Amino acid sequence: MTKSDMKTVTLEELRVKKTRGELLPTKKAAIQLAPKLDDGFWDEAEIVERVAKKSVHLRVDEDVLEFFKSEGKGHLTRMNAVLRSYMSAKNTHR
Template sequence: MTEENWKRISLDEIRRMKDAGEIHHNPDAPEGPELGDEFWKNAVWEPPRGSTSVHLKLDPEVFDFFKRQGKGHITRMQDVLKAYVKAHQGQ
């Protein structure tokens, strides 16, 4: 899921949605397993890193290929680069 699919709302808006019956809650939904202290003992939270802004020269045909696919061409280029890195990290 990407941020473009996210909708940010306030706590007041969540409460309004709950009061209006717009938020579904199944009281019969099963509880998840209890994860005890041993599970959390070595847990580590790493805050998300921000993006690094760079100036990048591309061959015109490369840029045009992605641009012709429409909105989101920069994200698609980033996805290709991520896939390349992932494929080559195991080598």
């Protein structure tokens, strides 16, 4: 959602919209939001369990941190992905 998609309304305006039913998506809108999936869409799906995370204090160069933060939300997740990629590359060369 971008700022241009957002609107400011008062509590009273929200109450009026709720009374009119304008806050709930219509059935047609809900159907349009749901993608049509092919019959075999889930055939090769597999369950992936999340790996437990451990909180650590890590000192990194300021420019490295700013680089990851400049990409937007999720900078710590991206940093973890880079470390995981490095770890995987090192493990395949042993």
